[in-house]
Amino acid sequence: MTVTDTAHAVDPERGTLAKAAHENFPVAPFFLPRAWRTDLMAVYGFARLVDDIGDGDLAPGGADARLLGVPEDRADDRLLMLDAFEADLRRVFDGSDGSDGSPRHPLLRRLVPTVRRRALTPEPFLGLIAANRQDQLVARYETYDDLLAYCELSANPVGRLVLAVTGTSTPERIRRSDEICTALQIVEHLQDVAEDLGRDRIYLPAEDMKRFHVQEADLAAPSANASVRALIAYEAARARDLLNEGAPLVGSVHGRLRLLLAGFVAGGRAALNAIAAADHDVLPGPPKSGKVHLLREAGVVLRGEG
Numbered sequence: 506m507t508v509t510d511t512a513h514a515v516d517p518e519r520g521t522l523a524k525a526a527h528e529n530f531p532v533a534p535f536f537l538p539r540a541w542r543t544d545l546m547a548v549y550g551f552a553r554l555v556d557d558i559g560d561g562d563l564a565p566g567g568a569d570a571r572l573l574g575v576p577e578d579r580a581d582d583r584l585l586m587l588d589a590f591e592a593d594l595r596r597v598f599d600g601s602d603g604s605d606g607s608p609r610h611p612l613l614r615r616l617v618p619t620v621r622r623r624a625l626t627p628e629p630f631l632g633l634i635a636a637n638r639q640d641q642l643v644a645r646y647e648t649y650d651d652l653l654a655y656c657e658l659s660a661n662p663v664g665r666l667v668l669a670v671t672g673t674s675t676p677e678r679i680r681r682s683d684e685i686c687t688a689l690q691i692v693e694h695l696q697d698v699a700e701d702l703g704r705d706r707i708y709l710p711a712e713d714m715k716r717f718h719v720q721e722a723d724l725a726a727p728s729a730n731a732s733v734r735a736l737i738a739y740e741a742a743r744a745r746d747l748l749n750e751g752a753p754l755v756g757s758v759h760g761r762l763r764l765l766l767a768g769f770v771a772g773g774r775a776a777l778n779a780i781a782a783a784d785h786d787v788l789p790g791p792p793k794s795g796k797v798h799l800l801r802e803a804g805v806v807l808r809g810e811g
Contacts, residue, residue, distance in 0.1 A: 518550065518611040534768070537761050540622075544670045547619040550612040551594075552633055552663060558586045559637025560704070572610045583641050591634050598627050623670050629662030640706065649710045649743070653687060660690035671762050678758075684751030685766075689773045691744040695737055695780060696791035698724055709736060729786040737785040741777050748773050756809055763807070771802035778802075 533545040554569070556562075561583060563569050570580035573589040580586065596608040597617050608614050619625065636659035646652045664682035668674040694701065694708035701708060702724050709719075717736040724733065748770055755766045775794035783792040 518615065534765065536764060541671060541761075544619040544623060545667065547612075547616045548663075548666050548670065551616055551630060554610075554612050555587070555590060555633050555637050558583060558590060559640050569610070574609060584638065587634055587638055587641075591631070594627070594630055594634070597630075619670070623672070625666065625669055629666050629669075632658045632662040644706050645711055646708060647711045649713065652691075652708060652710055655708075656687040656690045657683070660686040667765075671758075673758055673762060678754055681751045681754035681757070684747045685754060685769060685773070686751075688744045688747035688751065689769065691740060691747070692773050692776050692780075695740055695744070695787055696776065698737075698787050699790070709740065713739065724788065726788060729788045733788070734785040737780065737787055741780055741785065744773070745777050748777075752806060755806055764803075767803050767806040768799075770806045771799055774802045774806075775799045 533542040533549065535542075537545070558569070561581070563580070563586075567577040567580045570577055570586065570589075573586065573593055575582075575586055575589050590610070593608045593610050593613050597613055597620055608617065636655065639655060639658065643655075646655065661683040664686040665674070665679055668678055668682055691708075698707075698709070702721075707714075707721065707724065709724075713736060714720075717732050717739065719732045719736050723730055726733075729737065752770050755763055755770060758766060775798045776792075778798060779792035779794040780787060
C-alpha cells in the first residue's frame with residue numbers, strides 16, 4: 506500500500522486530493538488566485554474520485570463505499586458505486602438527503618460552496634459520471650466519431666468547468682475548450698495503450714486499426730511494430746490538429762488564466778512531441794517530456810506562434 510493509499514484509507518478526501526501532484530497537467534497551480542485554486546481543487550476532487558470508482562482504483566478498506574452508503578461486500582460493483590455517487594452528487598444541487606440535506610462524501614461536501622459560489626450546473630458532473638459508466642459497458646470504439654462522443658463526456662466537461670469557475674464561459678470559448686480537452690484525452694489514450702489494454706479497454710478506433718492492419722494482439726507486445734507505430738502517428742496527428750484548433754482560446758483570455766490554459770495546450774504538445782521522439786512506440790510505457798520542453802512549448806503558445 507502506498508503512502509497515498511494509506512492516507513486515503515484513513516481520510517478519503519485527503520488521499521484523493523493528494524493525487525493532484527501526479528497528474529499530467531496542472532490542476533490548480535500556485536500562480537492562480539487562491540479562490541480559483543480552492544474551487545478548482547474541489548472540482549478536481551470530484552473528477553478524480555469518479556475516475557477512481559470507474560477504474561476500480563479506490564483505496565482498500567472500503568471507506569468510500571461506506572460514505573456512499575454501499576454495503577462493503579458490494580464495494581467492487583462499479584456501476585452500483587457510480588449510482589450511489591450520482592445520488593450523492595444530486596444532494597449537492599438539491600439537498601434531497603433523507604437527513605440534513607448535505608452530501609455524504611466529504612469530497613462532495615467540499616464541492617457545495619464551489620457550486621454555489623460559481624453557479625455551476627449539474628450537467629458537466631453528470632457527464633463525467635456517464636463516461637465512467639460507459640467504461641463499464643463499452644470497451645471498444647468502432648469509429649473516430651464514437652471516440653469523440655465518449656470524449657464529450659469524459660474530457661470536455663473538465664474544460665467547461667474551468668471556464669465556469671473562472672467566470673469566462675462564452676459559446677466560442679467552450680467550443681475551443683472542447684477541442685483542447687478532446688485532444689488531451691486522445692493524447693492520454695495514446696500514452697496509456699498498454700495500461701488500458703490491461704483493463705480490457707482499447708480507445709484506438711477499430712476502423713483505424715483495420716486500416717493500419719493492427720490486431721489487438723499487436724497492442725500486447727513489449728514494443729510496437731511498424732503498423733502500430735503508423736497508427737499511433739495517425740491518431741497523434743489528429744490530436745495535434747485539435748490542439749491547434751483550440752489554441753486560440755489562450756489568446757482570448759488574460760492574466761493568470763491565460764497562463765493556465767497555455768499550460769494545458771503546451772502539456773498536450775509536449776506529450777505529443779515525446780511520443781514522436783519515441784518513434785511512436787508507446788507500448789513500453791508512456792513517453793515523457795521534460796519540464797524544459799514543456800516551458801518551451803508554453804512560450805510558443807503564449808506568443809501565439811503555433
